[in-house]
Amino acid sequence: MYEKLTKEFFLRDVLEVAPDLLGKYLVINQKKGGITRYLITEVEAYRGEEDKACHASKGRTKRTEIMYHEGGKIYVYLVYGMYWMLNIVTGEKDNPQAVLIRGVKNFQGPGILSRKFKINGSFYGEDLSDSNRIWIENSYKKSDFYTAPRIGINYAGDEWKNKSWRFVLKDE
16 A cells, blocks of 8 residues: 655655655556556755755855745746746755655656646645655655766855765666
């Protein structure tokens, strides 16, 4: 039986939550399409104001406000004027961290999945623990993964772009 992850799961440091999300299910309730489950296969961690690749590195803004809330909330933002990026806030209040969902089984690329799942700005701030349209469920299986540098963050400088904070599920 599937079990929705509780808020406590997300209250940990992003470097613990990110790899633990691999092998879990991203669940989307699309009214007409019903409830669908997608195995999470790839994520990236963004950790605090000190992380030059993290949006919070510029400080607290209207855009990043939700990152300063306690973990378990959705942080979405638009890139290239057409792709919403789905992130999950982690950690304690006032410690901005988030996990970017980069891939699920059969769908790779954060923009592709957001389009597929109809993720948009209305998801900003949604609480995964009590949402009826998006949540994460446990899979109760151990997931083997590898790490790699994050993608598309050359602006952050060598120290930050070379951190192996991308976590990828190994083939099943």
